[in-house]
Amino acid sequence: MEILLVVLMGLLYAAGIYMLFRRSMVKLLLGIMLLGNGTNILIFLLGRITKGKPPVIDEAAKVFTDIYADPIPQALILTAIVIGFGIQSFAIVLLKRVYVLINSDDLDDLNTPEDEDI
Amino acid sequence: MIENYLILPVIAHLFTAVLLLFFWRRTVAQRIISIAGSFIVLLAAIGLFTRVWRSGILVMQAANWEAPFGITFVADVFSSSMVLLTSFSGLAVSVFSAVGLARARMQYGYFPILHFLLMGLNGAFLTGDIFNLYVWFEVIIISSFVLLTLGGRKAQLEGAVKYMALNILASTFFLTGIGMLYGITGTLNMADLAMKVPLVGHRILVDVTAIFFILGFGIKSAVFPLYFWLPSSYHTPPSAVAAIFGGLLTKVGIYALFRVFTLIFIPDDFIRTLLIILAVLTILTGSFGAIIKRNIRRMFSYLIVCHIGFMIGGLGLFSEVALMGALFYLFHDIIVKTNLFLIAGLIRQLRGTMNMEKLGGLYAEYPRLSLLIAIVLFSLIGIPPLSGFWPKIYLFEAGFMTGQFTLVAAIIIGSLVTLYAVSRMWADVFWKRAPLDDAPHEDRFQRMGIGKKTLLVTPIAFLAFISLYIGLGAENITAVVQRIASEMMDTTPYIRAVLGKS
Numbered sequence: 358m359e360i361l362l363v364v365l366m367g368l369l370y371a372a373g374i375y376m377l378f379r380r381s382m383v384k385l386l387l388g389i390m391l392l393g394n395g396t397n398i399l400i401f402l403l404g405r406i407t408k409g410k411p412p413v414i415d416e417a418a419k420v421f422t423d424i425y426a427d428p429i430p431q432a433l434i435l436t437a438i439v440i441g442f443g444i445q446s447f448a449i450v451l452l453k454r455v456y457v458l459i460n461s462d463d464l465d466d467l468n469t470p471e472d473e474d475i
Numbered sequence: 476m477i478e479n480y481l482i483l484p485v486i487a488h489l490f491t492a493v494l495l496l497f498f499w500r501r502t503v504a505q506r507i508i509s510i511a512g513s514f515i516v517l518l519a520a521i522g523l524f525t526r527v528w529r530s531g532i533l534v535m536q537a538a539n540w541e542a543p544f545g546i547t548f549v550a551d552v553f554s555s556s557m558v559l560l561t562s563f564s565g566l567a568v569s570v571f572s573a574v575g576l577a578r579a580r581m582q583y584g585y586f587p588i589l590h591f592l593l594m595g596l597n598g599a600f601l602t603g604d605i606f607n608l609y610v611w612f613e614v615i616i617i618s619s620f621v622l623l624t625l626g627g628r629k630a631q632l633e634g635a636v637k638y639m640a641l642n643i644l645a646s647t648f649f650l651t652g653i654g655m656l657y658g659i660t661g662t663l664n665m666a667d668l669a670m671k672v673p674l675v676g677h678r679i680l681v682d683v684t685a686i687f688f689i690l691g692f693g694i695k696s697a698v699f700p701l702y703f704w705l706p707s708s709y710h711t712p713p714s715a716v717a718a719i720f721g722g723l724l725t726k727v728g729i730y731a732l733f734r735v736f737t738l739i740f741i742p743d744d745f746i747r748t749l750l751i752i753l754a755v756l757t758i759l760t761g762s763f764g765a766i767i768k769r770n771i772r773r774m775f776s777y778l779i780v781c782h783i784g785f786m787i788g789g790l791g792l793f794s795e796v797a798l799m800g801a802l803f804y805l806f807h808d809i810i811v812k813t814n815l816f817l818i819a820g821l822i823r824q825l826r827g828t829m830n831m832e833k834l835g836g837l838y839a840e841y842p843r844l845s846l847l848i849a850i851v852l853f854s855l856i857g858i859p860p861l862s863g864f865w866p867k868i869y870l871f872e873a874g875f876m877t878g879q880f881t882l883v884a885a886i887i888i889g890s891l892v893t894l895y896a897v898s899r900m901w902a903d904v905f906w907k908r909a910p911l912d913d914a915p916h917e918d919r920f921q922r923m924g925i926g927k928k929t930l931l932v933t934p935i936a937f938l939a940f941i942s943l944y945i946g947l948g949a950e951n952i953t954a955v956v957q958r959i960a961s962e963m964m965d966t967t968p969y970i971r972a973v974l975g976k977s
Contacts, residue, residue, distance in 0.1 A: 377644070382636070389643050396650045403658025430657065433606055437650060440613045444646075447620055448639055454624075455632045467633040 362402050369395030380464050382452045389448065393441045397434045404430025478533040480526065481550040481601060483519040484558050487512065488594035495587040502581040506573040509586045513562070513569040516593070520555070520562040527555040528955075532972040534603070542974045543667040549603035549973055553802075553959045557600040557730055560806060563941055564722045564813040565593045567934035572715035574923070574930045575820050580626050580713065588625070592618035592719065599727050603973055605653055605739075606663045608731065612649065612695070616642045619724060622716045623708065634708030641694055641704040649691030655684045656739075666973035668739045669966055678743075685740045689749070692735070696728025698787055699756040702780045706764060709779070710772040714820025717772060721779055722813030729786050729805060733798075737963040742793050750791030755885040757784030762892035771819045771829040771904070774896055775812070778855070781889050782808055785870065788882045792873045798960040800869030803952060807854070807862040807945050814851050814938040821931060822904065824920045831900060836909035844932065845905050847939055852901060854942040856894045862946035865953070 369391050376388030407426040414425070459466055491512030498504040527533055527550050537546040550558075568589070576585060595614035602608050619642075623635045657663060659680055660671040675681050690701070697705040705725070709717055736742055742750065761781025768774040782804070789801020821844075823829055825837065838845045850861070857863030867886065874883035920928065945952055962968065 377640075385640055389640065389647075392644070392647050396647050396654065399651060400654035400657070403654050429663070430654075433653075433657070436606075436610065440610070444613070444617060444620075444643060447617065448643070451620070451624060451632065451635060451639060454627065455636055458629050458632060464636070467636055 358406055358408070359402065362398055362406070366395050366398045366402065369398065381462050382456065382464060383462060385464065386445070386448055386452060390441075390445055393437070393445075397437055397441075400430050400433050400437070478526075478550075479535055481523055481533045481535050481555075482548055484516050484523060484562065484597040485594055485601065487516045487519055488590045488597060491516075492587045492590035492594065495590060496584075499584070500582045502578055505581060505586045509569045509590065510566070510573065512590060513566040513593075516597075517562040517566050520559045523550055524555045524559045527552055532969060534972050543662055543664045546607050547603035547664055547666070547973055548601050549666075549969070550601055551959075551962060551969060551972075552955065553730075553733070553962065554600040556806070556955060556959070557726075558597050560809045561593065561596050561600070561723055563938070564719065564809060567813060567817065567938050568715050568719050570930055570937075571718070571817050571820065571934040572713075574927045575715050575817075575824065576713055577626070583625060585622070585625055588618050588621045589719070592622065596723055596727055600730060603665050604663055605656065605665055605668065605735075609646070609649055609653060612646060612727075612731075615724065615727065616646065619720065622719070623712050625716075626713070628711070631711040634711035637704045638708040641701070645691045645694035645701075647691075648687050648694070652684055652687030652691060655680070655687065659684070664973065665734070665738055666970040669970055670974075672739050673741070681740065682743075682745060685736075685746055688735050688740070689732070689746075689753075692728045692732045693753070694728075696725045696732065696787075697757075697780050697783050699753050699760060699784075702757070702761070702783075705780060706768075706773060706776040709776040710770060714772075714816050714823065718813045718816035718820070721775065721816045722809050725779060725783060726805060726809050729783065732787070733790060733801075733805075733963070736790060737798070738966050738969065742791070747791050747793055750787055751879060751882050754784045754788030754791055755881055757781070757787060758885040758889040759784075762889045762896075765896040766892060769831050771822065771831060771834075771900065772816065774900065775815050775819060778815075778893060778896065779812055781893065782812075784889065785866070785886060788886065789870055789873070792870075792877055792879060792882070794873050794877060795957075795960045795964050796869050796876065797873030798963055799953070799956045800866045800873060802956040802959055803866035803869065804863075806952060806956070807866060807942070810938050810941050810945065811851060811855050811862065814935060814942065815855065817935050817938070818848050818851060821920075821935060824931065825918055827919070831903040833910060834904045835907040836905075838905040847932075847936060848905075849901070850939050851935070851942060852897050854939075854946060856897055857890060860946055860949070862942050862949075864946065865949045 373388045373392030373395055376384045376391060404427045407424060410425045412425045412428045456462060491508060495505055495508055498508065533550045535548040536542060592615060595611050595618060599608055599611035599615065602611060620635065620639055623638055624632060656668065659675050660668055662668055662671060672681060694701040709720055758781055761777050761784060764777035765774050765781060768777060785804050786801045789797045819829055826834055828834065854861040854863050857867055867890065870886055871883055
């Protein structure tokens with residue numbers, strides 16, 4: 358299970374960084390998303406995978422007798438997903454606005470001449 | 476000491492922002508609420524600082540969960556003085572934007588977002604939990620995205636794409652670092668991390684994690700190979716927004732670097748050398764960029780990059796004297812950089828442009844205003860006895876003590892280039908005769924009533940006064956930074972305060 362997740366994480370990071378290096382704005386956006394998902398899997402993985410042991414502890418138990426799945430990484434991922442969702446939706450709207458304004462998907466076209474200052 | 480008071484600077488901004496949302500599109504009410512809110516936060520921040528100064532580190536455990544398990548908020552002298560400086564800048568920007576900002580921007584929620592941003596900054600300074608720091612960083616960047624794009628001019632949106640892409644990337648790196656840190660230690664509380672990280676056997680793994688933090692915070696604070704987003708976006712938003720960005724957003728990255736690299740990862744030789752190399756290159760590239768720019772705000776943007784290097788260098792030297800110098804510079808820089816962008820906004824009100832070639836003759840027309848601005852510019856350069864001068868002495872001393880002559884040379888070059896760039900700007904904008912062109916410039920300042928004029932100039936005078944105090948009352952600031960630096964070199968009081976045991 359771990360090795361599968363490691364491979365998946367590597368793929369997501371590699372694909373994300375490759376997409377970030379492209380000139381298209383849509384690919385930039387996809388790259389950011391893939392990278393974010395790769396990070397989420399990294400956190401999940403580093404919290405140690407424990408199968409079928411929910412972190413529900415018997416009320417009567419005084420000490421831990423068994424290992425259980427660590428709930429913290431899942432809480433972290435949940436937070437990161439929510440934040441990522443908000444930021445990505447903002448990014449989509451921003452890139453759409455920029456596309457409407459400059460009528461191009463190329464990041465190299467984002468250079469309005471120096472003089473236009475406010 | 477457990478104290479709920481320390482969350483007040485965060486809560487007060489939150490309430491101000493929410494209250495402002497109820498006054499959507501009613502700009503007069505919004506201006507008054509915003510200024511009042513910032514003023515209340517300033518009072519709270521002064522209260523917090525004096526309490527921390529008198530009685531030591533304050534700690535709040537959110538929802539009373541005990542330290543390594545819940546989210547901890549900590550106010551030591553470092554965080555409370557950062558909150559205090561943020562409140563000074565925040566109040567000045569609130570007042571300035573009441574007049575210096577177009578009405579249309581206010582109607583679309585400028586003031587609430589500004590207060591959310593300030594809330595995020597205060598939260599980032601006060602948190603004692605590394606994941607919570609990430610959340611506050613996200614609060615800051617999402618607010619800064621909105622502030623940067625508000626108004627929707629073409630140049631603004633183009634700058635915002637670069638700013639957004641790099642900042643999201645920085646957050647991803649930061650989050651990766653947190654994930655790895657949790658993997659190797661199993662905790663997120665900074666004080667707990669400070670105890671557990673030195674015990675980790677795999678030093679290489681710790682160094683790799685540290686690199687992720689340097690990358691994440693390095694992008695945010697505009698360190699050498701990662702700074703390109705800054706000069707290509709900071710000249711686009713309105714000056715009030717640029718002032719908050721220039722004064723505070725890069726500095727929160729510096730704050731995080733200082734916090735993480737004095738508490739969690741104690742820099743070893745590799746990290747120190749890396750930081751010093753980055754600092755030297757940051758100073759050099761920033762200062763060369765400042766020379767070639769002819770737009771006031773673009774020049775200031777490069778000066779921000781240049782001066783970030785001074786602080787990174789101080790961290791890289793990692794001795795008590797070096798940290799004192801870097802922290803002193805940080806305090807001076809927050810106030811001066813905020814003020815510089817406010818001044819750029821004022822110049823635009825006076826002349827309708829920020830291009831140095833089209834400006835001129837301001838000294839002949841407004842001699843008293845020019846003298847006020849001169850104080851700020853002199854503080855920036857570091858003419859003794861003004862505020863930029865004292866930290867450099869500590870940095871030089873630390874550089875000579877540790878034999879890092881490259882860094883000392885870079886700081887000297889950086890200071891000289893700052894002097895050159897600023898004096899050229901002074902000559903162009905204030906002393907040169909105004910260029911005679913066909914279109915007469917529009918002087919919006921002249922047409923304003925006395926009340927509006929006061930509102931525009933008061934924040935600049937207020938921040939200039941603080942700069943003067945930092946320079947002339949340097950022994951008080953030295954006492955503060957000395958205490959912070961000694962707390963950084965010996966973190967046991969911090970750990971004991973948070974975890975409640977030694």
